[in-house]
Amino acid sequence: MTYAAVAMQMTARSVAPGATRDTQRESMLRHLTDVTGQIRGATAFIxxxxxxxxxxxxxPEYLFTSYPIRTGISAFAEVAAWDMRGPEYDALGKAAQDLNLFLAGNAYERDPHFPGLYFQTSFIVAPSGEIVLRYRRINSMFAPTPHDVWSKYLDIYGLDGVFPVARTEIGNLAAIASEEILYPEIARAHALRGAEIFVHSSSEIGGPRRTHKMIAKQARAFENLAYVVSANTAGIDGYASADGNSMVVDWKGQVLAEAGAGETYTAFADIDLDGLRTARRKPGMTNYLARQRTEVFAAAYAAATVHPAGSLLDGDIARVPDRAHFIETQESIISRLAKEGLI
Incomplete structure (x- = not known):
């Protein structure tokens, strides 16, 4: 099976000062209408x-809101975070149906089990309009994650809800959020659950020289024998950074297509699903996925604790932190690791 995948490089729109939930929702839904038109034009051209x-x-990452730079967590959750069954997802479902494709993206999302918080969520919507994948970012510097409410999150969603893989007619899809491409464990955990294609919504600094993220996209592809379809922002309104280098990488780590700066859909390429599956089923030194000795590494990881789980849980209640919490937590981790002689 061969089909095309496109990384839509688009400008992210920030939440307007003084926005209410109603005005922000209206703005996001209008933006989604524009995005649908851009995708339609891109697919026709391709x-x-x-x-x-x-x-x-x-x-791209947080296309409809940008990131909450000066807003408290509860305030941003109230004004801009999506509801899990909200009209934004209804509109995305309608767009996926109209376009007859799988539509992947990223947004901040509220969860009724964790009031006052939001999670940065990567999603995939099928051509049927159904949400077939919802992945919450695990590694984040200034935002709550499932790991911060770990025991309660596992009780509700289980490990399948932490590392979901959508088995679809275009392959087994999984999501990696933004800088998580730098953490090989994220991709590997999905690959060990069958993921063949990683959708990567990002907002990162691009340029003519290879950045850490660009290198990591190729590494995550060949070490897991998987495709990476990475969509970067074309800047953020009001800012000049986070632009360019959206790409499609094949399972050999080869960049099949890469965009320059600005709004564009030039990062598109064919996905050869049969070729990928043939490569995964062929013995040899380059079958890195089949050569994994997971028990060895599981023991090493089990013996080490770096970032503590559940830092936002008081018993079964998730508390809402201020943003200083995340820096203070990291400072304490660095201090502990230094005392233990690990760094």
Missing amino acids: TQYGGAPVRLAVL
Whole structure:
């Protein structure tokens, strides 16, 4: 099976000063209408260009809100975070149906089990309009994550809800959020659950020289024998950074297509699903996934604690932190590791 995937490089829009939940929702839904039109134009061009039918489109990180730079966690959750069954997802479902493709993206999301918090969530919506994958970012510097409420999160969602893989007609899909591409454990955990294609929504500094994230995208691809479809922002409104270098990487780590700066859909390429599966099932030195000796590393990880789990839990209650909590937690971790002679 061969089809085309496109990384839509688009400008993220920030939450307007003084926005209310109603005005912000109206703004996001209007933006989604614009995004749908851009994807429609991109898929028409790619098909006319002679490519395979587009079955997967990936949107950049926090496209509809940017990141909450000066807003408290509860305030941002109230104004801008999506509800798990909210109208934003309804609109995305309608867009995926109209476009007849899988639509992947990233947004901040509220969860009724954890009032006052939000999680940065990567999602995939099927052509049926159904949400087939919801992945919450594990590694984040200034935002709550499932690991911060770990025991309660596992009780509710289980490990399958932490590392979900959507088994679809275009392959087994999993999501990696933003800088998590730098953490090989995230991709490997998904790959060990069958993931073949990683959708990566990002907002990062691009440029002509290879950045850490660019290098990591290629590494995550070849070490897991998986495709990476990475969509970067084309800047954030009001800012000049976080632009360029959206790309599609194949399971050999080869960059098949890469965008320059600005809004563009030039990062598109064919996904050869049969070729990937053949490579995964062939014995040899380059079958890095099949050569894993997981028990060895499981023991080493089990013996080490770096970032503590459940830092936002008081018993079964998740507390809402201020942003200083995250720096203070990291400072205490660094101090402890230094005392233990580990850094």
